[in-house]
Amino acid sequence: xxxxxxxxxxxxxxxxxxxxxxxxxxxxxxxxxxxxxxxxxxxxxxxxxxxxxxxxxxxxxxxxxxxxxxxxxxxxxxxxxxxxxxxxxxxxxxxxxxxxxxxxxxxxxxxxxxxx
Amino acid sequence: xxxxxxxxxxxxxxxxxxxxxxxxxxxxxxxxxxxxxxxxxxxxxxxxxxxxxxxxxxxxxxxxxxxxxxxxxxxxxxxxxxxxxxxxxxxxxxxxxxxxxxxxxxxxxxxx
Numbered sequence: 231x232x233x234x235x236x237x238x239x240x241x242x243x244x245x246x247x248x249x250x251x252x253x254x255x256x257x258x259x260x261x262x263x264x265x266x267x268x269x270x271x272x273x274x275x276x277x278x279x280x281x282x283x284x285x286x287x288x289x290x291x292x293x294x295x296x297x298x299x300x301x302x303x304x305x306x307x308x309x310x311x312x313x314x315x316x317x318x319x320x321x322x323x324x325x326x327x328x329x330x331x332x333x334x335x336x337x338x339x340x341x342x343x344x345x346x
Numbered sequence: 347x348x349x350x351x352x353x354x355x356x357x358x359x360x361x362x363x364x365x366x367x368x369x370x371x372x373x374x375x376x377x378x379x380x381x382x383x384x385x386x387x388x389x390x391x392x393x394x395x396x397x398x399x400x401x402x403x404x405x406x407x408x409x410x411x412x413x414x415x416x417x418x419x420x421x422x423x424x425x426x427x428x429x430x431x432x433x434x435x436x437x438x439x440x441x442x443x444x445x446x447x448x449x450x451x452x453x454x455x456x457x458x
Binding site: 265267274275276277278279280289290291292325329330331332333334336337338339 | 347383385387389394395396397400401406436438440442443445446447448449450451452
């Protein structure tokens, strides 16, 4: 059974940092591009970032470019999202997703709240 | 920037009746590898999104055959042949051809 389990969300002040993790099991992790998708409260889905299977290629939504960094450790089957200079508008549930071209597996999400 | 536009944004339907959602892209979604990475997702209240359709018309395992996808280039459609109560939720189209991916605004399907 494929499982994606996010962690690392929480309450952070504006300007602060947070690192999200996503542990993946049940598949050959290093064979798939992965990504992060977020959903602000009561809003739609927004693609945040994607990373190639080997980690050499990454991309970001304009809204997070220069502030967020995606990475992966294929030896640990883990995807990361380093979020710096957080803003109130980054408040959302962050989902880890497999296959950046059309995610067929999603995690349960982790809530990030940016507030003073 | 690539924009995905869905219509309608709200879709009240009668049980047993058909429903249709349109999704238009501001650019062609044909990838250089010849595939068109247009997906449809269902999100029920309080749940993570679930992929229903990938590559325009391929149905995911376990998805009822009342769901179908069609289209090409920049215009795509999700159809539900006969709406059931469990189909209530928000439906999103998403393109994966051009990184990063882009979602439509979502269409809320509810029962009349």
